[in-house]
Amino acid sequence: MVQPPGFEQQGMDGQQLVCRLRKALYGLKQDPRAWFHKLREFLLATKFKASNADNSLFVLLSGSKLVYILIYIDDFIITENNNQVIDRFVQDLNARFSLKDLGQLNYFLGIEVTSNSDGVFLSQKKYILELLQRASMDRSKSTPTPMISTCKLSASEGRPVENDQLYRSIVGALQYVVITRSKITFSVNKVCQFMHRPLDSHFKVVKRILRSTSGFCIFLGGNPIAWSSKKQQVVSRSTAEVEYRSLAHVIAELVWIQSLLSKLSVPKTKALVWCDSADAVAVARNPVMHSKFKHVELDLFFVREKVTSGILQVGHVPS
Numbered sequence: 001m002v003q004p005p006g007f008e009q010q011g012m013d014g015q016q017l018v019c020r021l022r023k024a025l026y027g028l029k030q031d032p033r034a035w036f037h038k039l040r041e042f043l044l045a046t047k048f049k050a051s052n053a054d055n056s057l058f059v060l061l062s063g064s065k066l067v068y069i070l071i072y073i074d075d076f077i078i079t080e081n082n083n084q085v086i087d088r089f090v091q092d093l094n095a096r097f098s099l100k101d102l103g104q105l106n107y108f109l110g111i112e113v114t115s116n117s118d119g120v121f122l123s124q125k126k127y128i129l130e131l132l133q134r135a136s137m138d139r140s141k142s143t144p145t146p147m148i149s150t151c152k153l154s155a156s157e158g159r160p161v162e163n164d165q166l167y168r169s170i171v172g173a174l175q176y177v178v179i180t181r182s183k184i185t186f187s188v189n190k191v192c193q194f195m196h197r198p199l200d201s202h203f204k205v206v207k208r209i210l211r212s213t214s215g216f217c218i219f220l221g222g223n224p225i226a227w228s229s230k231k232q233q234v235v236s237r238s239t240a241e242v243e244y245r246s247l248a249h250v251i252a253e254l255v256w257i258q259s260l261l262s263k264l265s266v267p268k269t270k271a272l273v274w275c276d277s278a279d280a281v282a283v284a285r286n287p288v289m290h291s292k293f294k295h296v297e298l299d300l301f302f303v304r305e306k307v308t309s310g311i312l313q314v315g316h317v318p319s
Contacts, residue, residue, distance in 0.1 A: 001028065032073055042096055043069065046089070053260035060089075061265060068264065110176065119223075124180050131173050135166075155194060168195055171305060182217065184226045216250035218257060226253055243277030247284060247314070248303050254312060271312040281316045 001019045003009065009017050024034040040050065043058045048069065051057035060067040067080040067089065076099075080086045093099060105113050110127040113120065161167050174188045218226040228249075254271055261268050275281050284303050306312055 001025070006033055035074065036071070039071065039097070042093075045272060046092065051260065051263045053263055057260075057263070059263055059265075063114055063151075066265060072109060075108065077108060079105075102242060111179065122180050124177055127173075128177060131170065131177070134173075135170050143191060169196065178227075187228055197280075216246070216253070217252070226257060228253070243275065243280035247273070247275050247277075247280050251303055251306055251312065256307065258311070273312055273314045275316060276318060278316050281314050284314045 001021060003017065003019055011017055021028075024031050040058075044050070046060075047062065048058040048067075049061045051059060054070075056070070056071045058069040060069075065080070065082055065085050067078065067085060068076040078086055078090070090099075090101060093100075107113065107126075112123045112125060112161070114123070115121070171188070171191050174184065175192070178185050178188055197221060216226075216228055217224050251273060254273065258268055275284075284307055303314075307314055
């Protein structure tokens with residue numbers, strides 16, 4: 001590493017020396033990775049298993065004991081079904097690493113957590129209020145919807161904003177708010193398309209306009225646990241192809257969630273995927289290869305494989 005200011009030393013020939021580290025030092029770019037590996041070694045040694053769905057999730061399942069640990073750098077969420085087990089584990093963890101026990105979970109990375117007999121609830125009221133203050137909108141009147149249906153955004157009409165850094169900062173924060181406010185997903189996706197002043201050729205603009213928007217929402221026990229609204233990365237040849245690519249996208253997310261639930265020892269049943277495209281549903285159920293879908297065979301076989309294996313079922317719902 002480069003010598004810290006005020007402590008520089010030079011070699012015998014006057015060349016600038018650098019320091020050779022004997023261990024990780026706080027503040028270097030490789031420190032988070034070194035810390036995670038050290039913590040991971042400790043957890044694996046105490047019979048925890050790392051989740052294949054999320055490297056930051058560790059699970060201990062031993063008889064009737066069940067402990068979950070979710071890690072974000074040096075912040076931990078620990079939950080279990082036995083208070084005595086978690087107390088012993090926290091003592092062992094504190095003996096190996098110096099830590100501070102903040103007690104019952106109520107706030108984590110800008111997300112407020114409350115729990116009662118009906119379940120666990122997430123919100124971002126504090127984060128949103130701070131965001132409103134940053135945007136000088138804390139005294140503004142509320143509106144019933146995040147975007148009116150007739151709104152059409154243009155990359156060429158109007159004047160540039162005075163502070164483009166503030167714009168990007170606010171929009172980036174809104175992307176984080178989407179975690180608990182799924183209804184603004186589409187609107188945030190639209191404003192994210194104008195982070196920079198457009199400099200592309202007309203051809204690139206046309207290609208971008210031709211791209212379609214995919215969206216989905218996944219429910220578990222009547223509660224939304226995952227959602228998305230974004231532009232597809234390819235230009236499709238037909239409406240049916242657009243819908244089928246979107247179907248493949250949500251099924252990929254669903255397979256990942258099922259893997260995560262399996263690691264958490266949550267019983268799972270056959271998932272039902274509702275799609276508003278009758279053509280896409282028909283293609284997913286039909287084992288015959290359609291000529292107009294040959295160029296999307298990877299998505300085609302992926303969806304059919306999951307349907308055939310009985311992992312999920314695809315049904316049609318009118319839009």
